[in-house]
Amino acid sequence: MKPTESDGDPAERAAREATGWFVRLNNPLATDDDRRAFRAWLDADPAHAEAIGQTRDLWDRLEAPANRLGASGWHREIAPPRRRKRRASAIAAALLAAGFACLAIWRDVGLIDRAFADHATRPGERLDVVLSDGTRLFLDGDSALDASFAPAARDVTLLRGRAWFDVTPDAARPFIVHAGAIEARAVGAGFAVDRAGGSVIVDQGSALVTAKVGRPVSLAANQRAALAADGALEPPSAVNPDVALAWRRGLIVLDAAPLADVATELARLEPGRLLIPDPKLAALRLSGVFRADDPDAIVEAMRAGLGLKTVSLPGVATVIYR
Structure with missing residues (x-):
């Protein structure tokens, strides 16, 4: 016009x-x-x-x-x-x-990242994508990534959130995921990267994980690496993929998770923020298995199980207090 x-x-x-x-x-x-x-x-x-x-x-x-x-x-x-x-x-x-x-x-703090991404999901949305090389990826809610493939390498930048990759083997072109302070490299593997948590979980094959400081960590199947407080990678630890990657099946597994981490999970499930003004309440822990399509069940568990109160403005914010 x-x-x-x-x-x-x-x-x-x-x-x-x-x-x-x-x-x-x-x-x-x-x-x-x-x-x-x-x-x-x-x-x-x-x-x-x-x-x-x-x-x-x-x-x-x-x-x-x-x-x-x-x-x-x-x-x-x-x-x-x-x-x-x-x-x-x-x-x-x-x-x-x-x-x-x-x-x-x-x-919705992820709005800008998602607007510019090649592939993105809103809170509460999950997405299966097949990339040009045949690699399959699964994006959790409120996630975004860019993919840039060249003759010598396949680069993916995870802008926010978390994603799982089933990498098509190609010895001439390693598959590299950049996610903030960490980088995960694999030729053929199934692995998940969580940018906010600074972690990588391998459920099949192997991957080499590096951070900006410290030594690289080699992960085999059913192992996890995560950033420590000093910015280096912790030694590999054993994980149960059925539990650690339950989000791929639409489940949220909380094992004595601090409420601060619960707030992060809820941000993936629905628009709006979970606010916990009292640091003592943010340190309380919650356990349970919940459906990703029923975030209200998590809030109700905090009320019933921890004796907390909530006040909500739907789609904008929920405040947790006692």
């Missing part, structure tokens, strides 16, 4: 559209068509990527917006009389749109 006079500056128009995309993609009813339309919008103009980046920066700077706005002196600018009302309306609309965007990102 050709811009009209009311569209204003192209950069301002791109900023408004970027804000709209943040809100649209955060809608739990957003579809794959929505995501494809966003990709088309993003590719249509280099200014669109810049606008998305500026929206990200806005979220990062929310801790002290008043100080920054005051220091900028924007409120002291003198506009021509005819333009004052128009400028005030534009500022109000922009602030309202930015407020909606910031709320959308706050309640």
Whole structure:
């Protein structure tokens, strides 16, 4: 559509559209068509990527917006009389749109990562994908990754969440998963990588795991490696894949898990945040086996089993207290 006079500056128009995309993609009813339309919008103009980046920066700077706005002196600018009302309306609309965007990102912190990913899942969604080399991957809820295959290597970057890979063997092209501070390399294996937990679990074949510090760790089937507090990898430990990878079957197994970890699991299952303001409550532990499609059962277990109370704003946040 050709811009009209009311569209204003192209950069301002791109900023408004970027804000709209943040809100649209955060809608739990957003579809794959929505995501494809966003990709088309993003590719249509280099200014669109810049606008998305500026929206990200806005979220990062929310801790002290008043100080920054005051220091900028924007409120002291003198506009021509005819333009004052128009400028005030534009500022109000922009602030309202930015407020909606910031709320959308706050309640769903993975929104930006998923918007730019090759493959992604919203909270509560799981996805099976077959990559171009035949490798099968399974994404858990609120996960995102990029895949970049070349003649010498197959690189995957796990942007957030966790994924399981059934790697097609190719001795000439190792399969490498980058996930924050860790890297897992395999020629042919079945293994899962959890970016938030900084861990790798092998359920078939083998993999070599490295971190930014310390020595690499070689994992065989039914072994796990995870980052220690110093950023190095802990020695391999034995795991039961049926339990450790139960999330692949739509189950959440909690074995004396701290409530802080339970909050992480719930974030994969449904939109909104679980807030535990009291650190003592966050250290309480919960055990049980739950269905991934019934996150309310986990919250109810905290109420019934631990004597906790909750107050919720559906889709936005649940606060745990006593």
